[in-house]
Amino acid sequence: MSSSDSSTSAGPRLLGPADVRSLAAALGVRPTKQRGQNFVIDPNTVRRIVRAADLSAGETVLEVGPGLGSLTLALLAAGHPVTAVEIDPLLAQALPSTIATYAPEQASELTVVEADAMDVTPAEIGAPTACVANLPxxxxxxxxxxxxxxxxxxxxxxxxxxxxxxxxxxxxxxxRTYGVPSAKAAWYAEVRRAGPIGRNVFWPAPNVDSGLVAFERRDPPQTPASREEVFAVIEAAFSQRRKTIRSALTRWMPDRARLDEVFAATGIDPQLRGEMLGITEFAALAGAGRTQ
Incomplete structure (x- = not known):
């Protein structure tokens, strides 16, 4: 960026295709399939994502896989402190410099955590209230x-x-698409589709379509069972998708007489398939199984 750039007075400057490729070239970075990397190169797309996230003023945002910083800059531009979790050491170390260049007045609002998001802990990420991310x-x-x-x-x-x-x-x-991910996500939150994303906003352009998913946290169903116990029922229910829920759950509870007692206690039809049950029913089965 030249010294005559007006970023400081005009606010953060978002990354376009030339910026993304220039930053990547300077770092010697090529997006890898292994890490599911596809960098967003369209400023309008990241603006749209931030708008659709329906964030409160000044809300702290957790971003996973910030890459070169396209979405990070859009979040900062909208006034949101960002905690960015990045597994790639090169990208993690380069991100603060990119933000300092493109959004100097917001640089102090960025926290970078170099970690695998699959293992990240509350101590590392603090207490963000929203997650906005282009997930790998x-x-x-x-x-x-x-x-x-x-x-x-x-x-x-x-x-x-x-x-x-x-x-x-x-x-x-x-x-047709309901399964383990749907049921487990429903334990934590109300989840909905929030719109499609075209392939041409990425570099490299993926060979699959993308979509936005919004979630709103809610309390899990009332049950004496733990989350792990409920998830065990979910996994068993979908392990043999074409079978009735009673047949599928025999690997969760091999004692068929006891399993019948569980169905009787919950009032759930054992002839249904697992895909017909919601998170409340799975929680009820796990709870009844725990107390039988």
Whole structure:
């Protein structure tokens, strides 16, 4: 950026295609499939994501996989402190410099955590109340579930994922795409699709479509069972998707007589398939199984 650039007076300058490629070239970075990296090169897209996230004024945002900083800059430009979790050491170390160049007045509002988002702890990320991120596509579901598990402060968020994954996360019971990700996400939050994202806003352009998923934290269902016990029922229910819920749950509870007692106690039809049950029913089964 030249010394005559007006970033300081005009506020943060967002990254366009030339900026992204220039930054990547300077760092010797090439996006890798291994880490699910696709850098956003369209300023209008990151502005749209920040608007759609429906953030409160000054709300602290957790961003996972900031990459070269496209979405980070848009969040800072909208007045939000950002805690960015980046697994790539080179990108993590370069991000503060990029922000200092493109958004000098907001540089102090950025905290970079060099870590794997699959293992990140509350001590590392603090207490952000929102998550806005372009999640690495190959680990999007486990990363989102881990963040919801370890960070009680996260109340809502908007994440960009592969379109097929967005469908799975937001699917209601009974739909074709409803499965383990849908049910586990429903334990933590109300999840919905929040719009499509075109392929041409990325570098490199992925060979899959992308989508936005919004979530709003809610209390889990009332049950004496733990989250882990409920999730064990979910996993068993979908391990044999074409079977009835009673047949599928025999690997969770091999004692069939006791399993029948669980169904009787909950009033859930054992002839249904697992895909017809919502998180409340899974929680009820786990709770009844625990107390039988």
């Amino acid at each position: 596509y190959n680990v999007a579901v486990p990363v989102l579930l881990h963040l919801l598990k370890v960070s009680d402060s996260l109340r809502h968020g908007l994440v960009m994922v592969q379109s097929e994954v967005a469908d799975r996360l937001a699917a209601p019971p009974g739909s």
